[in-house]
Amino acid sequence: MAAEMKQKLARGQKKxxxxxxxSSFFLYLFLGIVxxxxxxxxxxxxxxxxxxxxxxxxxxxxxxxxxxxxxxxxSVLTSGNVGIYLINSVxxxxxxxxxxxxxxxxxxxxxxxxxxxxxxLFLNYILLGLMVPIHATLLxxxxxxxxxxxxxxxxSLILPYVVFALPMGAxxxxxxxxxxxxxxxxxxxxxxxxxxxxxxxxxxxxxxxxVATVAIFTFLSSWNELMxxxxxxxxxxxxxxxxxxxxxxxxxxxxxxxxxxxxxxxTVPTLLIYLLFSKQLQKSVIAGAIKG
Amino acid sequence: xxxxxxxxxxxxxxxxPTFLLFTVIVVLxxxxxxxxxxxxxxxxxxxxxxxxANYKSLFVNNTDGFLQSIINSLILALIxxxxxxxxxxxxxxxxxxxVRGENFFRxxxxxxxxxxxxxxxxxxxxxxxxxxxxxxxxxxxAGLDQYTKPWLADTHTALAAVFIAMLWQYIGxxxxxxxxxxxSISPDIYEAARIDGASEAQMALHVTIPLMKPILxxxxxxxxxxxxxxxxxxxxxxxxxxxxxxxxxxxxxxxTIFSRYQYGYGSAMAIFIIAECLIFxxxxxxxxxxxxxG
Numbered sequence: 001m002a003a004e005m006k007q008k009l010a011r012g013q014k015k016x017x018x019x020x021x022x023s024s025f026f027l028y029l030f031l032g033i034v035x036x037x038x039x040x041x042x043x044x045x046x047x048x049x050x051x052x053x054x055x056x057x058x059x060x061x062x063x064x065x066x067x068x069x070x071x072x073x074x075s076v077l078t079s080g081n082v083g084i085y086l087i088n089s090v091x092x093x094x095x096x097x098x099x100x101x102x103x104x105x106x107x108x109x110x111x112x113x114x115x116x117x118x119x120x121l122f123l124n125y126i127l128l129g130l131m132v133p134i135h136a137t138l139l140x141x142x143x144x145x146x147x148x149x150x151x152x153x154x155x156s157l158i159l160p161y162v163v164f165a166l167p168m169g170a171x172x173x174x175x176x177x178x179x180x181x182x183x184x185x186x187x188x189x190x191x192x193x194x195x196x197x198x199x200x201x202x203x204x205x206x207x208x209x210x211v212a213t214v215a216i217f218t219f220l221s222s223w224n225e226l227m228x229x230x231x232x233x234x235x236x237x238x239x240x241x242x243x244x245x246x247x248x249x250x251x252x253x254x255x256x257x258x259x260x261x262x263x264x265x266x267t268v269p270t271l272l273i274y275l276l277f278s279k280q281l282q283k284s285v286i287a288g289a290i291k292g
Numbered sequence: 293x294x295x296x297x298x299x300x301x302x303x304x305x306x307x308x309p310t311f312l313l314f315t316v317i318v319v320l321x322x323x324x325x326x327x328x329x330x331x332x333x334x335x336x337x338x339x340x341x342x343x344x345a346n347y348k349s350l351f352v353n354n355t356d357g358f359l360q361s362i363i364n365s366l367i368l369a370l371i372x373x374x375x376x377x378x379x380x381x382x383x384x385x386x387x388x389x390x391v392r393g394e395n396f397f398r399x400x401x402x403x404x405x406x407x408x409x410x411x412x413x414x415x416x417x418x419x420x421x422x423x424x425x426x427x428x429x430x431x432x433x434a435g436l437d438q439y440t441k442p443w444l445a446d447t448h449t450a451l452a453a454v455f456i457a458m459l460w461q462y463i464g465x466x467x468x469x470x471x472x473x474x475x476s477i478s479p480d481i482y483e484a485a486r487i488d489g490a491s492e493a494q495m496a497l498h499v500t501i502p503l504m505k506p507i508l509x510x511x512x513x514x515x516x517x518x519x520x521x522x523x524x525x526x527x528x529x530x531x532x533x534x535x536x537x538x539x540x541x542x543x544x545x546x547x548t549i550f551s552r553y554q555y556g557y558g559s560a561m562a563i564f565i566i567a568e569c570l571i572f573x574x575x576x577x578x579x580x581x582x583x584x585x586g
Contacts, residue, residue: 027386031397034383038401038464044426045415061424103310110306114297122307129318133521133569135542135562139328139549140321143335163317166310189293195302224408226524231550242410246528249414256418263411274406278399281406285465286472289510 042267049073049260056256072257073265076248081236082262085244089223092157092240096222097215099158100165104214105207107166108173109199113185123174129167134160134227142231156232157240161222168288169214175287176210177203213284216277223270241266322566328559335555346560356548358561361532361539368455368540369519373512376459377466380511384470385496398471401464409461413528416457420444447537450530454538458525462518466511473507474500509580516576517569541565 048056049072050065060066076082107126111119141160142151150156184206188198204211229243239247248262274281296302329346333339350358387397404412419426422442431440443453477500485495501508523542526532532539532547541561549558 024391027391031383031386031391031393035397035400037460038404041415041419041426042403042407045418048418056424061429062426103313106306107310110303114299114303114306115294116298116300116303122311126310126314129314131570132318132322133566135521135523135545136325136566137318137321139555139559139562140324141317143324144321159313160317163313166314170310186293189296195296195299198296199306220406224406224410226408226410226527227546230527242408245414246410256424259414260418263414267407267411270406270408271403274403275399278402282398282402282468285468289469289514290507 045260045263045267048256049264050257051260052257053255069257072261076258076262076265080248080258080262081239081244082241082248082265084237085239085241086265088154088238088244089241092154092161093219093222095154095158096161096165097218100162100169100218101211101215103162103166104169104173105204105211106199108170108177108207109203111170111174112177113203114195123170126167126170129164130171134164138227138231141228145232151232152235152238154238157222157225157229160228161218161225165214165218165221168217172214172217172284172287173207173210176207180206209280212277213280216273216281217284217288219273220270220281325559325562328556329563331556331559333556334553336553339556342556346557347564349557350560350564356544357536357539358541358544360536361541361544364451364538365520365522365540367451368458368522369516371455372459372462372515372519376463377508377511377515380463380466381470381501381508383463383467384474385500387467388471388474388500389492398468401467403464404461405465405468407461409524410528412457412461413525416453416525417444417529420453444530445534447535450534450538454526454529457529458522461525462515466515469507469511469514470504473504477503505580505583509577512580513573513576516572520565520569520572541568 044062047063047065048061050068050070051060052069052072055066077086107122110116111123137160145151145156180203184202185198188202193201224242225240226242229240230246233239233243236244236247245259245262245266249259328339330341330343331339332342332345383397383401387394391397420443422428422440422445425443427443428440431437441449443449481499481503482495485499490498521542522540523546526538526540526543527546530538532543542565545558545561545565548554548561552558
């Protein structure tokens with residue numbers, strides 16, 4: 001009780017003593033300038049994605065487009081392969097999220113709840129993956145995939161993406177699962193549920209918030225991944241967006257508008273997901289960093 | 293319950309797929325890489341064992357610019373720690389002290405981190421475009437025509453141009469980590485400092501920053517190892533050129549393996565990068581630890 005009061009008091013006093021003085025103007029000016037620096041390039045990208053080269057070359061490189069040419073978007077989605085790249089990215093990322101979620105939740109359940117000697121060792125083994133840079137695995141994976149004739153397939157990306165999502169996912173999931181109370185599972189057991197039923201009907205619904213966090217994390221890293229995607233796929237029909245839009249500048253020459261439109265299309269999904277889940281994502285970034 | 297949780301079959305079903313995939317795709321390749329690095333091998337014919345010769349040629353009589361690439365990555369690490377982190381720290385301290393719009397600024401500064409590096413790279417290529425890019429347009433508008441140049445095509449400016457884009461992208465990342473560190477400090481401590489008559493700046497310097505040491509250590513490690521591992525943005529923006537002026541170890545490793553087919557030599561580079569990251573991580577941890585004790 002006393003501690004609670006003290007905390008309330010401290011909080012109240014903190015509020016009162018916020019810096020209101022003249023320096024706060026410069027403070028906000030500074031924060032505003034940084035905001036502009038961090039965001040303006042993206043706004044500029046959005047603006048020029050509606051222009052054509054004539055407009056840019058005749059002096060409107062920076063301003064609002066005279067005509068909003070939605071046709072730029074239409075043309076990259078239909079004539080270029082950006083539509084295909086987009087679908088490929090959705091397929092690869094979607095399957096990656098489903099598979100990694102399945103592996104992460106089952107493993108975490110076995111680690112946290114089930115009784116076996118090596119459970120701790122197993123967790124530490126998986127967490128080793130946080131230290132491994134992908135460079136070290138690039139060439140061996142390339143050779144293995146080549147020998148298995150798996151280069152130029154969705155699987156060649158899905159497999160590494162799933163596995164590289166495991167360490168961080170297991171870390172977040174194990175931490176979360178430890179904190180859910182055991183009672184529900186105990187009563188499910190008394191009602192005659194077996195382990196699989198308990199996991200699927202009781203535990204999985206309870207860990208959904210952590211699943212969401214892990215899924216967002218996995219989404220961002222596989223959606224944006226470049227090195228594997230660039231190495232394992234060279235068939236244009238199978239390229240993901242990141243690699244695809246790199247070749248876009250080749251196809252479109254120096255047409256600013258369509259290239260800009262392609263970049264915007266690649267960015268909108270990530271931006272939407274980020275803005276929807278920014279709190280959860282920021283939390284998981286912090287949690288991951290403290291472990292790493 | 294107890295009996296159910298000791299179900300060996302269930303444990304196996306729950307963990308074995310993860311174990312197998314993780315071992316095959318992450319753990320074994322590292323040993324393969326170490327093995328490859330001792331071979332003279334083009335990836336197709338039989339490789340011949342050459343011991344540590346590949347490692348030797350990274351440093352002795354090196355002709356492919358590996359040493360320069362290491363220097364470039366060290367420069368990146370240095371400016372990352374010396375310029376990027378202080379900016380992030382300043383932002384984190386300001387935002388964490390509770391300005392209005394705290395969530396807004398934190399969310400906005402983090403946006404570049406979540407955007408694909410390919411998009412960021414292509415965007416900055418447009419910014420640096422010599423004819424219609426944002427930078428040169430602004431310079432011309434300010435009457436500074438003589439300073440306009442093809443930033444990424446000029447060997448004198450390309451490295452700085454690429455590095456600025458990289459620093460720009462990750463300022464928000466370090467800011468977020470430091471913000472979390474600053475936020476986790478108990479308000480009571482500030483209260484005590486305030487009663488002792490400390491100013492905002494004094495509190496930041498003598499209370500907040502010392503207490504943030506663990507997270508600062510993490511940030512320094514990430515900034516340094518991130519610089520050694522940097523690949524995406526450089527690969528997209530310059531591919532290591534012009535004339536190898538923006539080459540870093542990873543881009544050189546990539547071209548060595550996939551353009552020049554020197555699988556063994558390229559693997560030696562990969563192992564070197566990992567070792568470099570590990571050593572620097574341990575050294576930085578040690579330095580912070582000593583500092584904490586002393």
